[in-house]
Amino acid sequence: xxxxxxxxxxxxxxxxxxxxxxxxxxxxxxxxxxxxxxxxxxxxxxxxxxxxxxxxxxxxxxxxxxxxxxxxxxxxxxxxxxxxxxxxxxxxxxxxxxxxxxxxxxxxxxxxxxxxxxxxxxxxxxxxxxxxxxxxxxxxxxxxxxxxxxxxxxxxxxxxxxxxxxxxxxxxxxxxxxxxxxxxxxxxxxxxxxxxxxxxxxxxxxxxxxxxxxxxxxxxxxxxxxxxxxxxxxxxxxxxxxxxxxxxxxxxxxxxxxxxxxxxxxxxxxxxxxxxxxxxxxxxxxxxxxxxxxxxxxxxxxxxxxxxxxxxxxxxxxxxxxxxxxxxxxxx
Amino acid sequence: xxxxxxxxxxxxxxxxxxxxxxxxxxxxxxxxxxxxxxxxxxxxxxxxxxxxxxxxxxxxxxxxxxxxxxxxxxxxxxxxxxxxxxxxxxxxxxxxxxxxxxxxxxxxxxxxxxxxxxxxxxxxxxxxxxxxxxxxxxxxxxxxxxxxxxxxxxxxxxxxxxxxxxxxxxxxxxxxxxxxxxxxxxxxxxxxxxxxxxxxxxxxxxxxxxxxxxxxxxxxxxxxxxxxxxxxxxxxxxxxxxxxxxxxxxxxxxxxxxxxxxxxxxxxxxxxxxxxxxxxxxxxxxxxxxxxxxxxxxxxxxxxxxxxxxxxxxxxxxxxxxxxxxxxxxxx
Numbered sequence: 001x002x003x004x005x006x007x008x009x010x011x012x013x014x015x016x017x018x019x020x021x022x023x024x025x026x027x028x029x030x031x032x033x034x035x036x037x038x039x040x041x042x043x044x045x046x047x048x049x050x051x052x053x054x055x056x057x058x059x060x061x062x063x064x065x066x067x068x069x070x071x072x073x074x075x076x077x078x079x080x081x082x083x084x085x086x087x088x089x090x091x092x093x094x095x096x097x098x099x100x101x102x103x104x105x106x107x108x109x110x111x112x113x114x115x116x117x118x119x120x121x122x123x124x125x126x127x128x129x130x131x132x133x134x135x136x137x138x139x140x141x142x143x144x145x146x147x148x149x150x151x152x153x154x155x156x157x158x159x160x161x162x163x164x165x166x167x168x169x170x171x172x173x174x175x176x177x178x179x180x181x182x183x184x185x186x187x188x189x190x191x192x193x194x195x196x197x198x199x200x201x202x203x204x205x206x207x208x209x210x211x212x213x214x215x216x217x218x219x220x221x222x223x224x225x226x227x228x229x230x231x232x233x234x235x236x237x238x239x240x241x242x243x244x245x246x247x248x249x250x251x252x253x254x255x256x257x258x259x260x261x262x263x264x265x266x267x268x269x270x271x272x273x274x275x276x277x278x279x280x281x282x283x284x285x286x287x288x289x290x291x292x293x294x295x296x297x298x299x300x301x302x303x304x305x306x307x308x309x310x311x312x313x314x315x316x317x318x319x320x321x322x323x324x325x326x327x328x329x330x331x332x
Numbered sequence: 333x334x335x336x337x338x339x340x341x342x343x344x345x346x347x348x349x350x351x352x353x354x355x356x357x358x359x360x361x362x363x364x365x366x367x368x369x370x371x372x373x374x375x376x377x378x379x380x381x382x383x384x385x386x387x388x389x390x391x392x393x394x395x396x397x398x399x400x401x402x403x404x405x406x407x408x409x410x411x412x413x414x415x416x417x418x419x420x421x422x423x424x425x426x427x428x429x430x431x432x433x434x435x436x437x438x439x440x441x442x443x444x445x446x447x448x449x450x451x452x453x454x455x456x457x458x459x460x461x462x463x464x465x466x467x468x469x470x471x472x473x474x475x476x477x478x479x480x481x482x483x484x485x486x487x488x489x490x491x492x493x494x495x496x497x498x499x500x501x502x503x504x505x506x507x508x509x510x511x512x513x514x515x516x517x518x519x520x521x522x523x524x525x526x527x528x529x530x531x532x533x534x535x536x537x538x539x540x541x542x543x544x545x546x547x548x549x550x551x552x553x554x555x556x557x558x559x560x561x562x563x564x565x566x567x568x569x570x571x572x573x574x575x576x577x578x579x580x581x582x583x584x585x586x587x588x589x590x591x592x593x594x595x596x597x598x599x600x601x602x603x604x605x606x607x608x609x610x611x612x613x614x615x616x617x618x619x620x621x622x623x624x625x626x627x628x629x630x631x632x633x634x635x636x637x638x639x640x641x642x643x644x645x646x647x648x649x650x651x652x653x654x655x656x657x658x659x660x661x662x663x664x
Contacts, residue, residue: 051598058598059568223593236391245594254590261555262577265605266383266390273597 044072068096144169152221302326376404400428476501484553634658
């Protein structure tokens with residue numbers, strides 16, 4: 001059988017475009033012992049993948065030029081030579097971007113489609129949901145009555161952070177890039193307040209208004225000037241969960257900004273960069289909490305769905321213009 | 333009785349000079365119940381005091397204009413109306429800069445001059461020593477075999493950090509501002525390597541050479557470009573103990589620097605601003621560890637002593653030109 005796969009054509013400099021990707025037709029090998037052949041149903045596109053397109057040392061190994069992009073997937077098993085997994089099973093994992101592919105079963109987990117629609121396992125019940133959970137709960141450690149500020153609030157991680165923080169009894173304020181997103185945060189996801197940074201000239205002042213008691217937890221998905229403004233509003237003993245810095249993923253030179261470490265010092269701030277895989281040993285805990293919220297309807301969820309495997313590069317690139325509301329996925 | 337005291341004459345803008353201080357002759361009141369009258373023997377000058385001369389919100393309340401500077405002291409009790417404390421006792425505490433002053437005994441602790449010379453209670457057995465201990469042990473959490481990098485390494489805190497880190501079995505590298513200090517760090521305080529930042533054009537490269545396995549713990553006393561260079565050398569899961577930012581204490585505008593949060597994110601770095609009073613409940617533990625090291629001769633100590641109460645402002649100001657090696661104190 002043959003399938004399409006998408007490879008990294010060249011390492012992009014700065015903002016990538018579709019020339020970074022190339023589609024190839026490849027043979028799909030039959031599974032050997034311990035392997036399964038799967039067909040992609042839903043594909044995840046995530047900002048962190050930009051980092052893997054560079055060759056800089058980071059928490060995830062770089063993609064190789066000429067080799068497939070690897071990303072999150074929900075797939076159906078077509079053929080299995082692995083114990084405990086059979087044709088027809090739905091699975092999730094990180095595998096090459098291909099319409100069909102044969103991989104070791106050990107790289108996949110079976111999913112329960114009765115709990116939630118399968119695509120949710122790429123979002124609230126997958127990497128972004130767990131990222132929100134551990135960053136907020138383990139680094140942010142929000143206490144009832146505190147104020148939690150979230151940047152990139154309308155993204156796959158942000159909407160979960162905000163809802164989890166509300167469950168903890170916090171005042172929750174989101175920052176996003178359109179009035180539509182602001183509306184969504186306040187009226188669909190229950191944020192107490194939200195700020196459109198694109199139409200707000202003085203973010204420091206706007207955050208001060210939205211957070212009259214200051215900011216105790218700042219969950220950062222974006223970095224740059226938004227984060228400067230957040231830092232200026234931090235309370236004593238505030239915590240910063242450093243999850244993403246999308247404002248800088250496509251820069252070719254390190255941008256300059258104000259030196260704010262003295263503020264982190266005098267306010268006795270804790271800052272921690274993290275990645276969800278730091279919490280591998282606690283995945284069960286995080287998944288259980290998220291699944292409970294989804295099952296009981298207490299955690300709302302939203303997807304931006306792009307149709308067609310061929311549109312994977314386009315969907316990925318649109319993350320950087322903020323076109324997604326909630327989790328961006330591609331449906332095969 | 334009359335005494336001299338030094339008050340804040342005016343809030344300095346930028347680098348202070350002696351015009352920020354004024355000496356006054358005041359009457360020393362007789363102690364009432366619970367109070368003692370003390371005579372200063374040794375006075376502490378510390379970089380953090382610059383922050384208290386401004387009116388910005390910080391971890392310590394601002395000094396008031398026209399009121400005495402308050403700082404660390406070792407004093408002799410002249411007259412006591414307090415239980416458990418008598419004339420002739422040696423005490424330490426934070427009190428107004430005065431040759432003699434009457435204060436509540438509750439603000440003082442008796443010191444044991446058999447353990448170490450009295451002035452040590454302003455340094456290795458006082459606030460700077462405890463700052464070194466808690467920042468390193470509680471935030472840095474150094475493990476044997478790791479590399480600890482210390483900026484402001486020849487200062488009151490830095491020399492203690494380095495020695496404590498050596499005791500933990502770490503490779504220890506210091507950054508200081510003269511060849512003499514570099515020499516002192518390597519040959520008196522047992523640092524494995526030290527770098528004179530004033531004669532090193534590329535600090536990032538120099539740290540990479542001095543720390544061939546990267547930096548696991550960065551104990552920061554200075555901030556600015558030195559800290560940028562340190563961040564570029566951090567290992568995965570590195571810790572930054574944010575103790576001081578002396579490079580920015582006298583700026584009038586926030587300086588610009590490279591935005592390095594993406595590096596903190598991808599290396600999964602922990603950063604924590606702190607102050608020694610965050611550890612009030614663990615002072616016994618810290619003091620015991622430091623006292624043991626001093627008693628056994630395993631923690632070396634050095635003071636830069638300026639003679640004369642009237643020279644307190646000058647001694648304080650000289651901190652910002654790096655004139656001290658080890659702890660700067662003023663002997664009455």
